[in-house]
Amino acid sequence: MALRISLNINGTEHGVDLEDPRPTLLDVLRERIGLTGTKKGCDRGQCGACTVLVDGRRVNSCLTLAVSLEGAKITTVEGLANGDALHPVQTAFIEHDGFQCGYCTPGQIMSAIGLLSETEGKASAEAVREGMSGNLCRCGAYAGIQDAVMDAQA
Numbered sequence: 001m002a003l004r005i006s007l008n009i010n011g012t013e014h015g016v017d018l019e020d021p022r023p024t025l026l027d028v029l030r031e032r033i034g035l036t037g038t039k040k041g042c043d044r045g046q047c048g049a050c051t052v053l054v055d056g057r058r059v060n061s062c063l064t065l066a067v068s069l070e071g072a073k074i075t076t077v078e079g080l081a082n083g084d085a086l087h088p089v090q091t092a093f094i095e096h097d098g099f100q101c102g103y104c105t106p107g108q109i110m111s112a113i114g115l116l117s118e119t120e121g122k123a124s125a126e127a128v129r130e131g132m133s134g135n136l137c138r139c140g141a142y143a144g145i146q147d148a149v150m151d152a153q154a
């Protein structure tokens with residue numbers, strides 16, 4: 001059953017024609033809209049590489065059907081910077097080497113922004129570790145990631 005949906009992504013409305021209601025937000029973002037900053041790792045909710053914000057809350061876009069998000073405000077990593085000015089969490093990741101290969105970084109940054117919102121910028125180091133535990137880094141850059149998140153809330 002073909003259908004047309006409208007998604008608000010980074011403040012812009014995108015009309016998308018779907019053959020059926022099954023495509024995930026992740027696949028629509030990457031393959032239909034061309035926003036490839038959001039990464040596909042496991043495609044089953046285990047790695048966090050696909051994390052985006054929906055109405056300010058963290059979601060795994062590989063587990064979320066695009067059709068369920070009409071009327072929601074979706075934010076991807078492409079929507080963070082303001083011109084040449086990076087988001088403070090992006091800057092913190094650079095300053096603290098919160099990455100190595102970089103593949104998980106968009107998801108890590110989106111998750112960190114969601115976490116800092118949830119904790120109102122008052123998370124302990126342990127709370128940051130726990131709160132970021134859904135985002136895996138195959139390179140093991142966890143020390144830098146934790147430092148970046150702690151610094152971003154300072």
Ligand code: FES
Nearest residue numbers: 041042043048062
């Ligand atoms: Fe969505 Fe791994 S790609 S959690």
